[in-house]
Amino acid sequence: MYKILDVREIRKDEEKYRKLDGDIPIIDDSLYIVLSENNEDIGYIVARVFPKKYILEKIFIKKSERYKSCGMKLLIFFIEHGIKKKKENIEYENNDIENF
Numbered sequence: 001m002y003k004i005l006d007v008r009e010i011r012k013d014e015e016k017y018r019k020l021d022g023d024i025p026i027i028d029d030s031l032y033i034v035l036s037e038n039n040e041d042i043g044y045i046v047a048r049v050f051p052k053k054y055i056l057e058k059i060f061i062k063k064s065e066r067y068k069s070c071g072m073k074l075l076i077f078f079i080e081h082g083i084k085k086k087k088e089n090i091e092y093e094n095n096d097i098e099n100f
Contacts, residue, residue, distance in 0.1 A: 002077050005032040020044070021060045030057065033081065035074045043070055045078050053089040054082055 010017055010024070010032050017024050017034075020041050027048060035043045043061035047054040056078075061071045082090050 001036045002074075003032075003034040003036065004081065005034060006030070007032070016041075017044075020062065024060070025057055027057060031081075033074065033078055035061075035070060035077075037065075037070075043074055045074055047078070047090070053087050053091060054078075056090060056092045 007026060007028055007030055010026060014026065021044070024044070025046050027046065029049055031045075031047045031049050031054065033045045033047075034041050041062075042065040043059070045059045046057040048057060059071060059074065061074070079090065
């Protein structure tokens with residue numbers, strides 16, 4: 001199950017999301033897509049929202065759920081959501097990591 005949230009909803013339950021990932025970015029004007037399985041949050045995407053594009057800030061999958069295609073499912077849902085919202089681009093600007 002996917003939940004589409006904004007920063008107000010993340011702030012409201014910030015403690016819950018910090019337990020999932022202590023480094024979850026809290027960014028105004030951002031979209032959060034949270035992936036849940038069996039009523040447990042297992043990952044999320046954070047993207048800054050612009051009129052014609054999203055800028056992907058972070059994708060996170062809980063360590064115990066990695067290598068099970070959860071990240072791919074989350075990305076596909078994110079892309080499909082961007083298409084529905086008529087976004088022309090999804091960008092990623094962080095050059096600090098080697099593999100993404």
